[in-house]
Amino acid sequence: MITKTVNSVTEALTGIEDNMTLMLGGFGLSGIPEKAIEQLVKLNVKNLTCISNNAGVDDFGLGLLLQKKQIKKMISSYVGENAEFERQMLSGELEVELIPQGTLAERCRAAQAGFPAIYTPAGYGTEVAEGKETREFDGKMYVLEHAFKADFSFIKAWKGDTAGNLIFKGTARNFNPPMCGAAKITVAEVEELVPAGELDPNQIHIPGIFVQRIFEGKNYEKRIEQRTVRKHND
Secondary structure (H helix, E strand, C coil): CCCCECCCHHHHCCCCCCCCEEEECCECCECCCHHHHHHHHHHCCCCEEEECCCCCECCECCHHHHHCCCEEEEEECCCCCCHHHHHHHHHCCCEEEECCHHHHHHHHHHHHHCCCEEEECCCCCCHHHCCCCEEEECCEEEEEEECCCEEEEEEEEEEEECCCCEECCHHHCCCHHHHCCCEEEEEEEEEEEECCCCCCHHHCCECHHHCCEEEECCCCCCCCCCCCCCCCCC
């Protein structure tokens, strides 16, 4: 029986070193690999390049790595909720590559599928396309974007089995699926880990072939990025 299970987050992050390129799933704070990020903070690895839709908030998610100056470059599409990110970017301490959100997703998906690059119309005629190859298809111009190359991909799923099959819940099914298998090693953390064969095959979103390591996390905070409530009138 194939098993991808590791006993702890410590074991799951074996091999992490300075100067690596990491993919981290999630959208806002939904579906972020909380336990992997916490372990990266503890390991105190430096000069990381992080590929993620956004950079968390000041005291949670990737914001924890930014606080300790562990990230040298962020490749993201939205970074508006993190004051420390803004400070480091404006001061020149942090290198930032902002990418249209769909392009970010497709560059992940290209890496997952083994394609070296994709053509996209997004960004043509803007600074996004500067220095990149462009080509016309059916009268429309496209920009050539290369697939990402990452050392590790960190994924958060709701449920998984020991063979690495994953099920995502709700909006956590965001950048997590296309980042599976898009790096040399994919590490999945799940809220519930079950024996292989217990998951309904028709409900599986990502097959285990895309996952190298899987572990069960505990006590997820699942923080809400922004919450607006209506004032109660007595």
